[in-house]
Amino acid sequence: MKPSSIRYYFKESFSGLLKNRLMTVASMATVAACILIMSFSYCMVNNLQYMLAQLEDDIGIAAFMPSNTTAEQVENVKKEIEGIEHVTEVEYVSPDAALEDLKKELDADDILAGLEGENNPLSNSFNISIDDIKNQGIVLQKLNEIKQNGGLENIKDAHSETEVLIKINTIITVLGIVIIVILVVISVVIIVNTIKISVFTRKTEINIMKYVGATDWFIRWPFIIEGVLIGLLGALIPMLIAWPAYAKSVSMIYDFFPVIKNMVTFRESSEIFSILLPFSLIFGILLGVIGSVTSIRKHLKV
Amino acid sequence: MINIEHVSKVYPNGSAGVRDISIHIEKGEFVFFVGSSGSGKSTLIKLLLKELDPTEGKITINNVVTNDLPREKVPYLRRNLGVVFQDFRLLPNKTVYENVAFAMQVIEAPSKQIRRNVPAVLSLVGLAKKSRSYPNQLSGGEQQRTALARAIVNNPPILICDEPTGNLDPSTAWDIMDLLEDINRRGTTVVMATHAKDIVDMMQKRVVTLRRGQVIRDIQKGGYGDETEFN
């Protein structure tokens, strides 16, 4: 590519963008709107998944040992549980600690008074965390084997909560993907049409170029640049809006509902946009390239 | 220079454009394609430009068999062929100078060469004074001379014209013919499809007559021939 040709490509693409000013602005705005909605969906889905993961962490399995077990037995069972695949953490809860928790929970110190030490009816237990709630079934199966061997007496899991969380997670993910796919299709259609109009208004020009022996790539470049500029600007604008808007929204939610912080946290805006920004820009560029290459193909067949 | 061997073209809809045509054209020749409307003149010209591919036969231009030329090589074939059409095909938003320079820009000619060649070719076709005019400020003859300048500015060895005088009045048509003869005298092979009987008769060049897609007459230094035989 010669410098004079590069200058020519840019000159032509800018003149194309200016000649179809209305279409240029309209399609840039449409692409921008699509990417804005996509970003919004992404922020929602990503945060909901992030929060679900936080909630999932709180859902564990509690496993109780038979009464009158020795410290050695406790240690062995703990090791056994830790050896199960997908188990990330096993926390030992002594009968004393369990009693304290119970007192706090029931707010009934007097009723439970006198059950300390030797008289404690509670047994040794474990709080088991697993990597993903989807694997709860497999872990439970292993725990039941330990139970059959007498290592454990009772296993409590949060089966129904788990199912609900998994369902919510699936729905959100599918919904997010559907929205994003629809918007991708809309953006492609819009940009293809804009470039088609631009190509159409320069039909004679392309025709002459073909006759005097311009290469297909020479003819394509201005349209590709045109498409990329539309796509790139159409992607950049919503990012400039969405980033500060997201950061502001999160801090506002924290301000208005300080309690929320105790339950779940939002993703940092930098975390979200370090993925969303490059993705949008690349998407915009691809959109422009695909749009222009498909709309010009027909006219190169002379 | 141009060799057409047993070439046939059947359009996708089944109509026959040309049938079993063989024509050999030497470097520096001036050849008319004549024949009634629908006889296949434009089809033949499109085959030479590789705008169409023959359904049968072989076309060789400048020792290159164009039939099976890969798509990406076609532009380089076309750089050997200047083209002029009946309808000028100028870009309305470009000046005469820009229209001609355009043909050099798009094949990435050095700008120094563009600045040298364009004025030279414009004065050759007698448009030096009109270089800043836009096509809609020109007469038909001037527009066609601009198109001619554009066709020859890259110095193609072959010039192909499809009814270049079709939209022009007789005296303007003669201006164009004088130019074509001039260009031919400088060594360019000229192929021209036409209906203009008086022009063909006056020029006394080689005449290839087509009828229903077939060559029925091919004579050196001839006239338009008897039109009653055309149909």
Ligand SMILES: Nc1ncnc2c1ncn2[C@@H]1O[C@H](COP(=O)(O)OP(=O)(O)OP(=O)(O)O)[C@@H](O)[C@H]1O
């Ligand atoms: N694109 C096409 N599709 C189908 N048939 C075509 C096409 N172009 C030309 N033809 C047919 O091919 C035949 C030759 O047409 P062509 O245009 O070559 O004639 P021509 O000699 O140039 O006529 P004219 O003097 O009117 O320009 C005609 O029968 C015409 O109907």
Ligand SMILES: [Mg+2]
């Ligand atoms: Mg014709």
